[in-house]
Amino acid sequence: MTASAAPATTGSVGEVFAAFLRLGLTxxxxxxxxxxxxxxxxxxxxxxxxxxxxxxxxxxSQFLPGPSSSQVGFTLGLLRAGPFGALAAFTAFTLPSAVLLVLFAFGVSWFDGPIASGALTGLKVVAVAIVAQAVLGMARTLTPDLRRAAIAVTALVIVVAFTGPLGQVGAILVGAIAGMLLCRASAESDDSGLAFPIPRWVGVVALAVFALLIAGLPVLAVLARSPVVTLLDSFVRAGALVFGGGHVVLPLLEAEVVSTGLVGSDEFLAGYSAAQAVPGPLFTFAGYLGALAEPGPGGVAGAALALIGIFLPGFLILIGVLPFWHTLRTRPVAQGFIRGASAAVVGILAAALYDPVFTSAIVDPTTFALAVACFVLLVVAKAPPWSVVLLGAAAGILLAVIGG
Structure with missing residues (x-):
């Protein structure tokens, strides 16, 4: 199968949208x-x-700049239902949190009080169980031997020693190099069968557009002196420079909108707090900032512009790489690269399980017991994640009411 050949997509766009909408809400x-x-x-x-x-x-996704979880979701939708499936996955996963944060920018403060605080505490505890389950399951498959287990442990040490995106990218790079040296495999023995319905010419165009945005928008912003172009340039730059997504983007956004006076410091922190209480990708925080940014179009138009700006670079470079991925990955050296990088991902997830997931959620024996209960429900009882999310939020509210 060539890189540009379409895989056997077996799902519908509606199926993809429904699956990701549920995840976007929970x-x-x-x-x-x-x-x-x-x-x-x-x-x-x-x-x-x-x-x-x-x-x-x-x-x-960890190697490429942009929102890592959204890139994975986009690719999952692409594999299942083609390009429209990718758009459906992104839209469904992103829309709930984007809408909530834009509403918050308009003054809808639904996140105050002990009940909301308790629900947020419970949801953080559920995240501990979810990540622990993911680490356990991926470790069984991606680190089945001593060499790859050692790569995972090494990646964990690197991430702990060097915090931030530098540590994550460095851990995967070290894992990939170790994999090329120690974990080579033939394409036949280790082929995941992944191929993507994107022609190579589309990938080349996407990379060219990415380069044009990064090089051209700053110049256009200076020449045009337009608040719209300036706002778009700020969010494109933030989206293009962040690796790993999530909280890593926050210092970049602060530099782009607070330091430049587009949004006040108090407004930035209030929005960041609200972003912790909504599901979905943290990159939708850009919608809140775009709605408030001055000068700029403001409101819904500003939110839409900011969201397009922050997500677009990561998706362009992803689309640019995917058509060539299958050809690259079938080579023995690339097989080792993938095996080592995948093992490193297990180490990175294990490190993140402790900090920030565990350390921010488990604050006393009660929250620890709740995390264990959620983990048992997921792993042993095979309960659906959405039900564990609801249970965790309800338990958090109950603990807050009792404690209050």
Whole structure:
């Protein structure tokens, strides 16, 4: 199968939209937790792909700039139902949190009080169980031998020693190099079968547009002196420079909108707090900022412009790489690269399970007990994630009411 050949997409756009809308409404906890939700839904429950293929997608998203969990979701939709499936996955997963944060920008403060605080506490605890389940399941498949287990541990150490995006990218790079040296495999023995319905010429055009945006928008912003172009340039630059997504984008956004005076510091922090209480990708925080940015179109138009700006670079470079992925991955050296990078992803997820997922959620014996209960429900009872999310939120509210 060539890189540009379409895989046997077997699903419908409606199926993809419905699956991702449910995740967009229930996936709390940030990008690492999202990857856990995705694995549970699409590897274990729906069986759209196996752990080997899923590990490849996660490793690839960690290498590329942009919103990692949204890139994985976009690619899952592409594999299932083609280009329109990819758009459906992105729209359904992104829309709920984008709408809530834009409403919050208009003054709809639904996130105050002990009940909302308790629900947020419970949702953080659920994220611990979700990520723990993902680490356990992916470790069984992606680190089945001592060499790959050692790569995973090394990646964990690197991420702990070097915090931030530099540590994550460095861990995957070290894992990939170690895989090329120690874990080579033939294409036949380790082929995930992933191929994407994107012609190579489309990939080349996407990369060219990416380069044009990065090089041309700053010049256009200076020449045009337009608030619209300036706003778009700020969010495109933030989306293009972040690796790993999620909280990594926050310092970039702060530099682009607070330091430049587009949004006040208090407004930025209030929006960031609200972003923690909504499901879906944290990149939708850009919608809140775009709605408030001055000068700029403001309102819904400003939110839409900011959301397009922050998501577009990551998707352009993803589309640019995917048509060439199958050809590259079938080479023995590339097989080792993928095996090592996928093992490193397990280490990165394990490190994130501790910090920030565990450390921010488990604050006392009660929250620890709730996390264990949620983990047992997911792993032993095979309860659907959405039911565990609801249970965790209800338990958090109950604990807040009792404690209050």
């Amino acid at each position: 996936s709390f906890g940030g990008p690492i937790a999202h990857l856990g939700y995705f694995r549970t839904e699409f590897v274990e429950r729906r069986r759209w792909l196996d752990d080997r293929g899923y590990g490849e997608l996660v490793a690839l």
